[in-house]
Amino acid sequence: MYSPCSRSLLLPAAALAAAVLVSGCGGQTTAAAPPSRAAAAVATDAPSPALTITDPWVKTGEKGMTAAFGTLVNNTDAELTVVSGTSPLSPKVELHEVVESGGKMVMRPKEGGFVVPAHGSHQLAPGGDHIMLMGVTGKVEPGAEVPFTLTLADGATVRFTAIGKDFAGGKENYQPGEDKS
Structure with missing residues (x-):
């Protein structure tokens, strides 16, 4: 039946x-x-995007330089590498790291980009890896919504919005004249 x-x-x-x-x-x-x-x-239910960013934020400040932070999350079975970024807030966006050099901490471009392990994460934080915005032409206010696009090694892109947040930091100086050696 x-x-x-x-x-x-x-x-x-x-x-x-x-x-x-x-x-x-x-x-x-x-x-x-x-x-x-x-x-x-x-x-x-749609599949998860290959790469997401949790809690994205950008340091508030006047024009010049600032940085964006958050946690990159890889939802795939393969390692992913972020190789570049863009934002309408800045004509020049670089992936940076903070490392010890000559007994002091210095900021420099991150060779090879940010590698995010399969099913893992990569933290972007003050005093560590971050997305650097140089030549910012306007003020970033608390609560401002700043769009970003990250490009992966395979050419895929990831878009997100970071929120402006006041942060005094651990003595990072994201302004011109900073020693980058």
């Missing part, structure tokens, strides 16, 4: 949707969502 419940089990569906349908066929009341809602939730 062919029933509507057995027909719905034959349709390709996610395990969650099938479980809801099976429990409904048994004549028992269940607290699970109706089958149509469960199927809709499964059908609208």
